[in-house]
Amino acid sequence: MAAEHEGLDLRLLGPVRAWRDGTEIPLGSARCTAVFSALALHADQVVSREQLVAAVWGDDPPASATGNVYTYVSALRRALEPGRDRWAAGRTLTSGAGGYRLHVPGPAVDVHRFEALRERSRRHRAAGDQRAELAELEAAMGLWRGEALTGVPGRYAEAQRLRLTELRLATAERRATLLVELGRHDEAISTLRMLVTAYPLQENLHAVLMSALHAAGRRAEACEVYDRLRDLLRDETGTEPGAALRAVHGRVLGRDRGGAGPAPAAVFVGRTAELRLLRDAVAAAAAGRGGSVWLKGAPGMGKSALLAAALRDAARPGCRIGWGVGDELARRMPLGVLRECVESAGAGDGEPLAADGPEPGIVDRTVATIRRAAAEGPLVLVIDDLELADDATLRVWTALHALTGELPLLLVGAGGPADGDRRLDELRSLHPGEVVLPGLTPADAAALVWRTAAGPPEPRILRRLLADAGGNPCYLRHLAAGAWREPGGPLPAELVAAVTAHLGPFAEETRQILRAVAFLGADSGRHVGCTVPEVAAVTGRPADEIQRVLAPARAAGVLGAGPRLVFRHRIVARVLHEGTPTALRLMLHRSFAEKVAAAGGAPELVVAQLLAGPVPPGPWAGRWLAGHVEQLWARAPKPTIAVLQRARAQYTVDHDTRVELTAWLARLLFLQGHGAVAEAGWVAARATDPALEAEMRWIVAGTHERRGDHAAAADVVRLVLAARRAPEPWLGRFRTLLTRLRTDLPGDPAAPITRTAGSADPISVIG
Structure with missing residues (x-):
């Protein structure tokens, strides 16, 4: 059978067209093409008549829909096999069991080739082979010839068009990012300019373009990209660029949070013990005693706000204070973060830190410079996001701890958990009593919401905000700002940007598995978690591989430490779930339900997936429910x-x-x-x-x-x-x-029933 169809080439990534051995096959009317597209997307699988009717006409088909499907299938058979005798059985498009099957191998359909290339690129990325990953992505992008399923009518085609467009954008964005990382800035910029023209409101694409221009030394052009998008957003949507894009703009301008000190604190509550510890350390430095503090916490837990509140008045007792912030850009510059920190304290004037020469010399010279500065008077050096600092800064920072016992030098580092980062091992050994920030207490969390929101939220809304944020101050602020939105409405854009930025450092495969966890754990707006075997069932990946991929998320505090996969902050699961385009979200829930059922997973989990949004149960779900309803009834x-x-x-x-x-x-x-x-x-x-x-x-x-x-x-x-x-x-x-x-009937209850001619059965008319 395979040899019969080797010459078929079906293209859906653009106008829908089909060829056999180089000769184009006429596909007929728009609705006939819609039927063909549904069959091609399910190549070599049976598609029921009901599915085809739903694909073309949606939930309200005309009475003639089934007959029209027969007509379209007959026309497609004639087009696909023009030499077939009218009464002979078809071989390319067959019928049976209430459905139809297009007998073509997956690689004959460009959509399936595109998805296979993306999967291979993902494997290359996991292996760290950027060039091989880029080659697969370029081959995938080369399959596109315009908008997917151009002009094809029907709800199903629209959902597929949206899904494929999202995948195309993600593929293009990743390809451009790779070009930047490989130093091919001009190619990346050329590609990205075309993309932002085609998708003028996509902030992610603009962010990558700005980064590419900045890396190529074209800062002014990068700022122009930001200005144009900001003006367009204001005119078209009445909104401002999101936090992630503003952060890129800040890096382009060279005004990350570093040299000017901490960002002004908005509203700060709680953290009484931590505040006292930091203020006592500053007082000790002012009195001539040095020390060091290492503050750790998950993203958004308020490390920067705590530093700002605790050290705001540090200069009053005569301390000089310097601030630095680690980030991906500064990480590429030896001593970049430490130079920023020391210079902002005014402690390196006339003797700038130099990163040239052999490594031991760099460390010794830098330590000597800071020793002289601390000998002149109390010095407080603060580095936020310490785990993102460059290697030279970390080596000097570690060496500086020897000075804190003899000079009024206070070292304050803050960062994420980063438990798996070997670069920090020696530094960890110097901080057996590191300060780990927990979530805010319910009382402090409620106080933060009350002081941030426009007015006291209703008790029901407050309970939802506290449960979603899990004590994370960053998430609480954003949720409080959007507390007056309609229930079930979109999440605040700033909140989505914050969560996305917190997940940004993870590898793509980790983010993909986290999204699967969010989908599997979704239950009526809550997040109840799932198990590793359940994630393995829906992703097709071994359990030990899933544990490895999720290890960074556990270390960073995104997931809890228990055996069940539960997000520490429920809002992260909501962003991953609700931030997925609706059509793709419904498809994933339907797919997950089927895969969990096929793997013999918990029936209530299958039902939770079928109930997660308007996911219409298909034929398989009906049959599955019929076989499990008694078990389900007993459990849920x-x-x-x-x-x-x-x-x-x-x-x-x-x-x-x-x-x-x-x-x-x-x-x-x-x-x-x-x-x-x-x-x-x-x-x-x-x-x-x-x-x-x-x-x-x-x-x-x-x-x-x-x-x-x-x-x-x-x-x-x-x-x-x-x-x-x-x-x-x-x-x-x-x-x-x-x-x-x-006893409760009027008249004579024993009288025989009488019905007038033409009266209806009072039961049969129901339904």
Whole structure:
């Protein structure tokens, strides 16, 4: 069969076109092309008629939709196999089991080739081979010929178009980043200028372009890029550039938080013990006693704000204070961070720090310079984000600790956990009592929200903010600023930028696995976490590899330390989940549900994925639910009812399965004491099994009785007894029910039922 179709070349990354052995195949009308696109995206897989109808017409297809699908498939068969006899079975496009299958190998479809190249690039990135990664990405980008599925109508095509566009942008951005890292600035700049023209509001692309221009020494042009985007955002959306882009702009201007000291603190609460420790250390330095403090905490935990609050008045007792900040740019400059720190204290005037010459000489000369400065009077040196400092700065900083016992020199370092960074091993040994910042207490967190928000938030909103932020001051401030947004609305852009920046230092594979954790742990707006085997099931990666990839996130405090994968700050999971484009988010949830089910995972996790947003259960989900509903009911009653209600509303579930699931829904609603007339009546009108029909009518009668509508209940009983289709055990139960109802019926309850000509069965009309 494979040899039959070796000459096929199907292209969806642009206008949809198909060739066989170099000859283009006419695909017909727009809707015919939509059917072809859905089949090609599921190459060599069966696609049901219901799926094709939904792909082309969405949730409201015309009555002629199924017939039109037959017509389109017939036209495609003639186009794909023009020499086939009219009555001969097709070989390229076949039908069976209520669906159709396009027999082409995945590599014949450009979308599948694109995704395969991206996957290979990811493996090269994990191996640290930048050039091989770049080659795969360039091959992937070379497959594009315009907007994916250009002009193809239908909800499915639109969702795929959005998904593929997001992947294209991510691929282009990563390719440009690699070009910059490999020193090919002109190529990167040329590519990025075209991209920002095509996508003028994409801040990430502008950030990479600004970085490329800055690396090429073209700072003025980088600033022009920022200014144009800022003006465009103001005109088009009424917003300002996000925090991540502003940070790039600050680096281009050379005004990172360093030389001018700490950023002004906005609102600061709590941290009483830490404040006292730092202020006592400054007082000791002013009195002639040196020392050192190493402050550690996860991103956003308020290290910089604490330093600003504690050291704001350090100059009053006669201390000179210098500030430096480590970052990726300064890391490339030997002694860059320390020079910034010393010069801002006015301690290196006339004797600048030099990074030239053999390494021991650099350390010795720099230590000697700072020794002379500290001998002149108390000196406080502060380096924020110490783990990002260059190697020369770290070596000198370590050597300076020997001076703190004899001179009024106070060294204050602050940074993230960075437990796996071997460069900091010697420095760690000098700080057995390092200060680790925990999350704010609930009382301090609430106080920060009250002082940051425009007004006191409602108790319900406050509880949600505190739970989402997990005591992280940075997240609390951003959440408080957006506390008046509509529930369920988009997260504040500044918050998304902050979380994205905190996750930025991780490798792409780590961020991808973190997103999978966020999706698997999502449960009705909360984050309940997941297990490593569950992540392995949806990603197809071994458990030990997942543990390795997530180790940096655990070390940085993004994930908790327990065996279950839970985000320490729930808002990070929300950003990863809600920040994913809607169409891609729905596809991932549907895919994760299917993969967890196939791996035999917890049924309630499968249901959580099906309920995470408007994810319509497909045919496989209907069959899976039918086989697991009793187990689900015992473990998670409310989600079981919710997913059955959603499945009942989906016409893509086949008729028999839909009847079975609706019957279960009626049973469970009745057991919970809820009304089940509509559900049970719908099944009773369609059931072919007399026992099932009797059970559903029993539920209808029982629901009426509970509501006190004894006449309606009696009508149902009399209809069942008159029809005599129910098995004898059921007839006995209905007779007993009628006897019980008699005392509450008006008139003569024993009178036979009478129905006027043309009157409808009061049950069969339901549903």
